[in-house]
């Protein structure tokens with residue numbers, strides 16, 4: 297068999313499948329941009345494009361007009377660069393010691409978050425004479441990466457160092473934007489305004505996904521959404537307006553009847569409270585489906601869906617198998633060979649991710 301034929305057979309016989317809706321990804325990027333019409337909407341594509349595949353995400357967004365990307369690491373930047381030769385790419389985790397030549401080779405801009413990084417970048421630029429811009433990260437209350445306001449003032453007062461580092465963007469990051477009423481949001485917005493007054497000619501970037509929903513005071517010049525692009529909920533306890541991008545489905549291998557009092561799976565963790573129909577599906581923790589999504593009598597787990605009918609996970613998540621309760625699903629839908637949704641249009645990814653007791657299951 298040719299390699300292509302083997303791949304096709306593997307796809308046809310896979311236990312589970314992930315579908316990525318790139319049109320929905322692009323629609324989410326446009327939707328976010330429309331919420332801040334005076335800003336440029338960039339895209340955060342760290343962690344392999346939030347698990348979707350950095351090249352796929354960058355190519356789709358670049359083709360649709362996205363010109364600025366943020367990655368966490370230099371190697372991610374190199375992968376993004378291949379997918380978007382013309383784009384502006386910033387490396388959020390900054391300038392690793394000695395990494396300047398790598399960044400220069402791939403035309404990547406470091407987000408400089410400490411004085412040693414600024415000094416190293418300025419020295420590298422002076423030594424090479426190359427016109428390589430950067431971004432400056434100021435900390436406005438998260439106490440993770442970034443210069444303090446005092447250091448920002450010191451940089452502003454040192455024109456040689458400032459010109460040496462050649463910043464093209466001033467940025468900061470919210471700690472609590474997912475909770476709009478949190479007082480730290482207003483404090484960070486005020487601190488960022490102060491930083492922008494210190495370095496007045498630089499474009500500013502403050503808003504992650506949740507920051508886009510905080511309104512115009514948070515928007516500035518460049519938006520940096522991540523999770524919302526991929527369909528995740530950015531803001532807690534409100535309806536998520538984004539389109540789902542990723543769907544996970546697994547096939548039903550068999551359906552069995554279980555008598556009241558019988559248990560299902562390892563550890564006999566779940567006991568049938570009524571005559572039950574159980575479908576066994578072909579996905580498990582070896583595929584990255586977390587064991588925390590399992591259930592036992594006393595703790596509900598995650599829920600699957602078959603054409604909109606809910607089917608809670610019962611018992612532990614095995615390595616390559618999961619049991620779901622299909623007692624309330626019509627038999628014509630819960631049968632061998634049918635693909636069951638674990639997250640997608642019917643099960644929001646944010647409901648599947650934490651696997652808390654939200655499924656309404658009481659056993």
Ligand SMILES: *Cc1c(COP(=O)(O)O)cnc(C)c1O
Pocket residue numbers: 340342388468469503504505506520521522523524
């Ligand atoms: C991850 C990250 C983002 C994107 O955050 P989301 O909450 O996923 O939108 C933006 N800015 C910085 C600095 C980040 O680390």
